[in-house]
Amino acid sequence: MNEVMNNSYHDKVVIRLIQFSIIWALLAMTAGVYISAELIWPDMDFGQFWLSYGRLRPLHTNGIIFGFGVSALMATGFYSVQRTSHVPLFLPKLAWFCCYAWQLIVLLGGLSLLAGWTTSKEYAELEWPFDIAIAVTWVCFGVVFFGTIANRKIKPIYISNWFYGALIIVIAMLHIVNSLAIPVTFGKSYSIYAGAQDAVVQWWYGHNAVGFLLTGGFLGMMYYFLPKHSGRPIWSYRLSVVAFWTFTYSYIWAGPHHLHYSAVPDWVLSLAMVMSVILLAPSWATMINGVMTVSSASEKLKTDPALKFIVLSLAFYGLATFEGPMMSFPSVNVVSHFTDWTVGHVHSGALGWNAMITYGTFYFMVPRLVGTELYSVRLANIHFWMALAGTMLYIMSMWGAGVSQGLLWLSVDEIGELSFSFTDIMSSMTPYYGLRLMAGMIFLGGTALMAYNLYMTVLGKQAVTVQVPKVDPAFGVNS
């Protein structure tokens, strides 16, 4: 029995992480829909602080990024690192610890946000006790992941592992540096940085969290699961390696483009803009690599409803990675900054890229993990069209709202006075927010369909035990 256990993959922890990821997706997206309704009907907080926009918004972003996103990345990371290394997970008990510790952090952290604890740093709102817990859990995640790679039976380290590895190392670095603070009480601390320095560190963190977590981590997912889905090797492995290193080198400089027209020195902003434009090259190299991989496997689309999600996610990845550098031009940024265009841009990435590729991956993994067929292909197809419609409607309404806001805020009359008041402009945005609310509900509805579909798929089933296959001697560690 022990012999079998030692030589089979640890997949139960993967299933549990996927379940948590879907629960967080539902909760955090519901929070998003609720706050988008609050922008139309501000009274919807019913006088309760914890229901106010200011507290629910960080709950929405943290829930999506850390609850849904990181749980999905841990699940897919654990799943793929075992299979690309041909060994079971290193320290499986530690992997279980990571799984539950992370969920506890998201749960208690979310409650602390509702209670009003916040550092006020965007995407790093959690207070210092949570920051320490995150750092410890994250290092454990790294130990399991890199320990598995160190034990590997296959000599080359497959490209997806480079991306997951970069995710673990860079996020640890960003999180620890940006969260350095002096605690005052259990629920309040002050950052050790001040002024423009604080802003630069914060956006070095913020932008690279987008870069290495929401882009790099999910690219790891793409590089493992797309070839698996399509039954074809990556179109150009060399291109994927070149793209990895250019991506890693250039992303880290791009953060200050969030701070155009501020007290940060101009040369820092120009450098950030140039690096943002350079980033287009590795981003699109990856997109082309993905598109070409799947292009030779079109017949798979007949049998695999999930592949469509991944194909479409690449289209939105292309859009978001083009839109971002464009918005870093000062002459575009002066209009787009602080408007809903930015919100639309983030969601073309978050809905169109992150959520779609995760959905595609879950539809692929879950039936295989429990050794059965997907409960309903039809529901998955309906989900696909709902996800596409929701994302498009979201982006379009925010483009309309954002451009209108940007132009109206900047409009001046003949004597140079502002033509419109801020409150008038914002109150005229209601129709766009109505469309956005609809878009959010459509997207959330699709996610709920997936949750039901996958729940019915695993209902009453046990995880399949998968034996580690024999290693081809040509690729073995001793070859």
Place this chain on the structure above:
Amino acid sequence: MSTDIYSFLLFKSLYQPIEAFKQLEQVRPSRFGILLRYSLWLIILPPAFSLIGAANFGWRLGAAEPLVLPTRSLLLVSAGYFLVLVFGLLSTSFISRWMAPTYGAKTGLGRHVALVTVVSQPLAVASIAHLYPHVFVNILVLIPTMMWSMYLLYRGIPIVLKTSPENGILMASSLLAWLLVAAVSLLGLSMMLWTLGMGPLLGV
């Protein structure tokens, strides 16, 4: 077959798209014939509507007063709009032809111009909403139209370009990526021109 027939087929795709697609697949459309006798006239509609609308009502971006621009500026903006649409039509046709061999689709350029024209036709017709240039009214009309156009793109490619439905999905998604990028470039380019002084008076 004379060019009049193609023009009829393109027009027919507005109300009987699938039937028109099937007939388009049977013919060999000439690229210049379609372009000069149909497509260019179609895409002159949006700039013309927006010129008339903006001159009469001014742009309503949501706040109280409409932005009224001098006729010279409006002419310039509309001419720019037309040129961008021509560029969009041609570049999308060329990109579509460039992608075609990858997805086992037919490669005649005339066919791709016809496809792009058919897909963009509902949007060009719905641009009649520009006559009342209230941004939200336009969005309300153009978003459903755009979804219809996307449906035509996904349905049209396998029929007009004669490839499998699966390859059609892949090719349509690749073209969608290009169209999204083109749309957001247009947005960014307009912002740059506006901040450089073309268009409304901005305090930048």
